[in-house]
Amino acid sequence: MSHDHDSPKAHRPAGAGEPHAFMAHHFNTPGQQAGAAKFGMWVFLATEILMFSGLFLAYFIVRMHYPDMVLAAHEHLNKTAGGINTVVLITSSLTMALAVRAAQVGDQPAIKRNLLLTIGFAFTFMVVKYFEYTAKIEHGMLPGKFYHAWDHGYYIEGSPHIFFAVYFCMTGLHGFHVLIGIGVLTWIYLRAGKGHFGPSYYTPVENVGLYWHLVDLIWIFLFPLLYLVR
Amino acid sequence: MADDKSTHDAGHEREPSYLVAQKGLKSWLFTVDHKRLGLMYLATTLLFFFVGGMAAIFFRTELLTPGPGEISGVLTALGMDPTTSATTYNKLFTVHGAVMVFLVIIPSVPGALGNFLLPLMLGAKDVAFPRLNLLSFWVYSLGALFFIYTLFAGGLDTGWTFYTPYSSNFSGTAVISATFGAFILGFSSILTGLNFMVTIHKMRAPGMTWNRMPLFCWSIYATAVIQVLATPVLAITLLLLIMERTLNIGIFDPAMGGDPVLFQHFFWFYSHPAVYIMILPGFGIISELIAVHSRKHIFGYKAIALSSVAIAIISFVVWGHHMFVSGQSELAGIVFSFLTFAVAVPTAIKVFSWVATLYKGSIQFNTPMLYGLMFLFTFTIGGLTGVFLGTLSVDVHLHDTYFVVAHFHYVMMGGTIIAFVGGLHHWWAKMTGRNYDEKQARWASLFIFVGFNMTFFNQFVLGQQGMPRRYYTYVPQFQQQHVLSTVGAYILLAGFLWIAFYLLASLRKSAAPKEPLPDNTWGGASLEWSTQTPPIEHNFHGQPRVDSDPYNFPQIDRTGGMDHH
Numbered sequence A: 001m002s003h004d005h006d007s008p009k010a011h012r013p014a015g016a017g018e019p020h021a022f023m024a025h026h027f028n029t030p031g032q033q034a035g036a037a038k039f040g041m042w043v044f045l046a047t048e049i050l051m052f053s054g055l056f057l058a059y060f061i062v063r064m065h066y067p068d069m070v071l072a073a074h075e076h077l078n079k080t081a082g083g084i085n086t087v088v089l090i091t092s093s094l095t096m097a098l099a100v101r102a103a104q105v106g107d108q109p110a111i112k113r114n115l116l117l118t119i120g121f122a123f124t125f126m127v128v129k130y131f132e133y134t135a136k137i138e139h140g141m142l143p144g145k146f147y148h149a150w151d152h153g154y155y156i157e158g159s160p161h162i163f164f165a166v167y168f169c170m171t172g173l174h175g176f177h178v179l180i181g182i183g184v185l186t187w188i189y190l191r192a193g194k195g196h197f198g199p200s201y202y203t204p205v206e207n208v209g210l211y212w213h214l215v216d217l218i219w220i221f222l223f224p225l226l227y228l229v230r
Numbered sequence B: 001m002a003d004d005k006s007t008h009d010a011g012h013e014r015e016p017s018y019l020v021a022q023k024g025l026k027s028w029l030f031t032v033d034h035k036r037l038g039l040m041y042l043a044t045t046l047l048f049f050f051v052g053g054m055a056a057i058f059f060r061t062e063l064l065t066p067g068p069g070e071i072s073g074v075l076t077a078l079g080m081d082p083t084t085s086a087t088t089y090n091k092l093f094t095v096h097g098a099v100m101v102f103l104v105i106i107p108s109v110p111g112a113l114g115n116f117l118l119p120l121m122l123g124a125k126d127v128a129f130p131r132l133n134l135l136s137f138w139v140y141s142l143g144a145l146f147f148i149y150t151l152f153a154g155g156l157d158t159g160w161t162f163y164t165p166y167s168s169n170f171s172g173t174a175v176i177s178a179t180f181g182a183f184i185l186g187f188s189s190i191l192t193g194l195n196f197m198v199t200i201h202k203m204r205a206p207g208m209t210w211n212r213m214p215l216f217c218w219s220i221y222a223t224a225v226i227q228v229l230a231t232p233v234l235a236i237t238l239l240l241l242i243m244e245r246t247l248n249i250g251i252f253d254p255a256m257g258g259d260p261v262l263f264q265h266f267f268w269f270y271s272h273p274a275v276y277i278m279i280l281p282g283f284g285i286i287s288e289l290i291a292v293h294s295r296k297h298i299f300g301y302k303a304i305a306l307s308s309v310a311i312a313i314i315s316f317v318v319w320g321h322h323m324f325v326s327g328q329s330e331l332a333g334i335v336f337s338f339l340t341f342a343v344a345v346p347t348a349i350k351v352f353s354w355v356a357t358l359y360k361g362s363i364q365f366n367t368p369m370l371y372g373l374m375f376l377f378t379f380t381i382g383g384l385t386g387v388f389l390g391t392l393s394v395d396v397h398l399h400d401t402y403f404v405v406a407h408f409h410y411v412m413m414g415g416t417i418i419a420f421v422g423g424l425h426h427w428w429a430k431m432t433g434r435n436y437d438e439k440q441a442r443w444a445s446l447f448i449f450v451g452f453n454m455t456f457f458n459q460f461v462l463g464q465q466g467m468p469r470r471y472y473t474y475v476p477q478f479q480q481q482h483v484l485s486t487v488g489a490y491i492l493l494a495g496f497l498w499i500a501f502y503l504l505a506s507l508r509k510s511a512a513p514k515e516p517l518p519d520n521t522w523g524g525a526s527l528e529w530s531t532q533t534p535p536i537e538h539n540f541h542g543q544p545r546v547d548s549d550p551y552n553f554p555q556i557d558r559t560g561g562m563d564h565h
């Protein structure tokens, strides 16, 4: 083993990346830093998928135990609202991808514009979700012991309180992720305003993009499973 | 590796070590230095090890007599209602289990030794995400605070497994704060695992190929994979449990149409792999100790490395062996039983490789090695009795008896804790720049060995004779064996206190060595020995480069002609 004392810049290997202002001291090259960040993001996404997979499993167990109840209860979800939200999220994934592209080519106005659009779609999603939740609460279609839809003239055979528990857990956790998404999107929007991103440094935009696509993807599974049982 | 082992960084002047490079409390609490974070994990896990250990000492004392004796005496003396001694017992064993699993064993080796050693062994300046590393420590501390709150809010009596429907509908204790604490600790574990995975993938020094990594790094890698893949499932499970308890959502509660066994599936889907989160880092330490202290190239490097990965993979498909008597289908039971046997193969590969490394080695019976040998003895017993419990028909008899208690203590304590203590001695000088008293250390290790086996070996017999676990009372015929166990526990306590004593003594100002300690304490060939003792803030002067593997001991290897490279 030997130690070499030259600055790492003196012989930067291929794929090392261009130097930029956000280099952390413990990396040797910008390429190493970007690679680490991206790999870390993928591992994080894996943990997200596994966390949701527990809820998906719970959903399938409930559906297996009570197929008729799930069928009857899901009719009370608002398919139109769910459909609109699906379109909204898919479109937001497009604007997100455009923002990443803009960062890669250094088109500053396009980064900000597309990030702002993405944030707007995320808010739209939450507003639609708010109206959906309000309706469910008004109809007494609540989880567990708070379920009292019969008081409002709705009769669902079986144990619909479990279906609505699963509904609220899954969409609630997903909605929480959308809120986090709004937070991190705002953060990179502010950074984009300072001109931090360009061809030599765009990892944060890319990673937030990956996160946002995952949030979208999970919804694409939630929507048919919850709203389109039949 | 080249023969400049003992002269670090080819003739650099000594620099201030990471311990003194920055000063003040803040420089510790908000440090992003992996070495300092390692020390902070070390201090906290050892503190909780003491808390969990004392809980065990208390309930072992209760078990000195068959009836509700000792605890009720203490309760009366404290002016409390002595008829609550059964509940008190339940709370004590729950505290012991929950603290030991979530606050001690899971974070101990990765958090303390892993943090300290991984970047040094890889030849990196730090882990990939130093600030995430600090966050992970603070998340751990927050989770620990929830556990401490639980203790003062009346404790917890569900056992560390939180089984429903008792935990969700019946227990009158602080279930929510405890499960929320475990939920938070899970995130700390995930962040650490993620950080280590990325560090190993992206931060290795030039020339440090996967097959030149020290085996400790391989085991940390396998551990990290499990932490990242299994812990999120625990998070969601505990969240559902909290929902069940607060909202009666009806997922686990049979009265509401739910399925309590579903909780067990969820729980063990995490908690079986978690067993390997606990033991794999121990394996890694043992590989280092055995090779360095028998002065011989490790036998079967690739087999040991890949068997860690194999264990990580198999660990995800064996959880049902905790549920043989839960009412799961017989077919599932048979499949889980056979899959469980499969774990024995990679585990045995490791044990045989360590024994083969010892063969014709120049074994040095210093303290780290004594713990290494102790591990081979106790862990093998723990591993083999695991095969008994994985056998469907045998488990029906042994399930929920002291046999199970003895088995997992031989694995968790006889495995992980023994390895941890061995590793602590092995890297003590590197971490602190101090030497402990070797003579005292050897005597204390004898106390640990005798105390441990005295406490737990006869529990195999007790369990086989039908003594159920988690009972505060028992039939009089078991008293002798219980007394033996309790006395063993006292000896164990004495041993650990002794270790704490001489390690702390070595840190006193007056115990500072006159000359700085050599860089390479044991003639090891991995990178952490090539830098200053204790290391400088940025680990190395310049970028280390690696051109051979970490188990070549050229000056000292006496096997003659067995040069592997």
Ligand SMILES: [Cu+2]
Pocket: B271, B272, B275, B318, B319, B321, B322
């Ligand atoms: Cu298991």
